[in-house]
Amino acid sequence: MSIGKAAAATGGLLLAAGVVAAWILSAPSPGVTAVPEGKADLANGETLYHAGSCLACHRPADGAAMTEPALPSGGAPFKTPVGTFFPQNLTPDPETGIGRWSAADFVNAMTRGLSPAGTHYFPAFPYTSYRFVRTEDLLDLRGYLRSLPPVRSAARKADVPLLGIARRGVGLWKRLALREGGFRPDPARGPAWNRGAYLVNGPGHCAECHTPRNLLMVMQPARGFAGAKHPAGEGQVPSLRGLVARGKYKDVADLALALQNGETFGYEHLSSGGMAAIQTNLGLLPESDAGAIAEYLASLQ
Amino acid sequence: MKKSKGTILAAAISAIALGVAGAVSAAAGPDPVKARNDAMEDVGRAFKKIAAIAKKQAKFDAAVVKTNSEIVAAKLTACLTLFPPGSETGSVKSLAKPECFSDAAGLAAGLKASAAAAEGLSKVTDEAAFLPAFKAAGDSCKGCHDKYRVPKK
Numbered sequence: 001m002s003i004g005k006a007a008a009a010t011g012g013l014l015l016a017a018g019v020v021a022a023w024i025l026s027a028p029s030p031g032v033t034a035v036p037e038g039k040a041d042l043a044n045g046e047t048l049y050h051a052g053s054c055l056a057c058h059r060p061a062d063g064a065a066m067t068e069p070a071l072p073s074g075g076a077p078f079k080t081p082v083g084t085f086f087p088q089n090l091t092p093d094p095e096t097g098i099g100r101w102s103a104a105d106f107v108n109a110m111t112r113g114l115s116p117a118g119t120h121y122f123p124a125f126p127y128t129s130y131r132f133v134r135t136e137d138l139l140d141l142r143g144y145l146r147s148l149p150p151v152r153s154a155a156r157k158a159d160v161p162l163l164g165i166a167r168r169g170v171g172l173w174k175r176l177a178l179r180e181g182g183f184r185p186d187p188a189r190g191p192a193w194n195r196g197a198y199l200v201n202g203p204g205h206c207a208e209c210h211t212p213r214n215l216l217m218v219m220q221p222a223r224g225f226a227g228a229k230h231p232a233g234e235g236q237v238p239s240l241r242g243l244v245a246r247g248k249y250k251d252v253a254d255l256a257l258a259l260q261n262g263e264t265f266g267y268e269h270l271s272s273g274g275m276a277a278i279q280t281n282l283g284l285l286p287e288s289d290a291g292a293i294a295e296y297l298a299s300l301q
Numbered sequence: 302m303k304k305s306k307g308t309i310l311a312a313a314i315s316a317i318a319l320g321v322a323g324a325v326s327a328a329a330g331p332d333p334v335k336a337r338n339d340a341m342e343d344v345g346r347a348f349k350k351i352a353a354i355a356k357k358q359a360k361f362d363a364a365v366v367k368t369n370s371e372i373v374a375a376k377l378t379a380c381l382t383l384f385p386p387g388s389e390t391g392s393v394k395s396l397a398k399p400e401c402f403s404d405a406a407g408l409a410a411g412l413k414a415s416a417a418a419a420e421g422l423s424k425v426t427d428e429a430a431f432l433p434a435f436k437a438a439g440d441s442c443k444g445c446h447d448k449y450r451v452p453k454k
Contacts, residue, residue, distance in 0.1 A: 230451075230452065234398075234451045234452060235396075235451035235452045235454070236452055236453075238452065238453070238454055257356060261439075262443055263439060263442050263443040263446060264436055264439030264440050264442075264443055265352050265355055265356060265439060266348045266349045266351070266352030266355075266439065267352075269453060270443075271442070271443045271446035271447045272396070272446050272447065272450045273452040274447075275452070276443050276444070276446070276447035
């Protein structure tokens with residue numbers, strides 16, 4: 001056997017080994033199988049629903065028949081650099097929504113990006129942040145979704161090239177992206193700051209747009225909220241560091257008012273690039289939560 | 302040597318021609334990107350004076366509301382001619398999304414609706430009617446920037 005042939009054979013073997021390794025590494029690891037369930041606190045569930053801006057992505061397509069724009073029956077296109085998604089129906093319709101999902105199915109989707117069938121969701125669904133939401137809160141959120149009127153609206157398949165293989169590839173990416181630990185309460189800070197930190201880093205998924213990513217699209221916690229390229233290519237997302245120190249907002253109370261009312265109240269730079277929907281949802285939170293978010297944001301330097 | 306002299310001459314002629322062309326286009330009207338940015342900045346400044354009332358940083362004053370919402374309505378109406386095709390870029394950075402040009406009718410409808418909301422606000426004389434009219438105007442800014450503007454930074 002010539003050296004060239006040997007090299008080719010070795011290369012081929014390595015490649016095959018690589019493919020096998022990738023296939024193994026990308027396999028979805030089993031999620032949780034059972035979650036203790038109590039009676040859901042629907043008011044808390046609603047707060048999480050707004051904090052997470054679920055409706056922003058899971059809204060029905062404009063003018064879709066038999067849907068209600070205020071209900072998350074899904075179907076509106078959500079464009080990303082990998083393709084267009086049509087985020088699914090979150091109402092409790094048993095056929096087309098999540099009516100038949102167990103509590104464990106829901107927790108696996110939200111915290112591990114795993115579907116009930118065991119496939120990977122794309123991180124266009126921001127489970128990269130939702131995984132920091134406490135299980136009790138997830139169960140209240142599930143309870144709230146189950147309390148909504150069911151809407152029949154079948155999901156449209158995502159328009160992503162090589163969808164099946166690409167989903168498997170997400171498994172490799174998750175090994176890098178879901179490694180970093182995220183939010184941990186800081187006992188040195190007060191309850192409002194900690195509440196704000198939780199809402200921003202968990203349900204609020206603010207880092208998804210405001211934190212820069214590396215070449216593999218993994219968020220860089222060391223540069224948390226320092227501003228980033230817009231994930232869907234709409235220019236630059238501004239930094240959330242030093243918002244009060246830089247004089248963008250007069251004080252914490254002014255920032256809280258801005259989060260609640262946005263450009264409707266003459267504040268600037270709270271509408272473009274998807275921020276309008278987020279801000280609208282923040283406006284639906286209890287006032288104390290808007291204040292907590294403002295307190296946490298103002299502390300970011 | 303001869304050739305390079307010719308090249309220099311040609312370059313000089315085209316530079317003059319370009320200079321003339323530049324002068325002509327400047328005379329035809331200022332850069333629309335700069336003009337619409339200035340107009341929008343004026344809209345923003347005027348709207349903030351009214352917003353101070355909504356934020357309870359200033360007392361309700363119908364005259365302040367009237368003067369400033371008339372500026373908002375006039376400047377938004379002026380913007381109707383400031384998004385001509387081909388004005389994606391200009392002397393200043395434009396935040397206009399491609400949709401401003403691919404959906405010019407939608408943009409125009411948005412500008413008209415926002416100007417109408419500002420006109421409605423200008424007619425408010427009592428405090429009770431102020432907040433709803435103010436919010437209607439503010440929502441129109443937010444809705445359009447959501448669809449037609451990219452973030453600044």
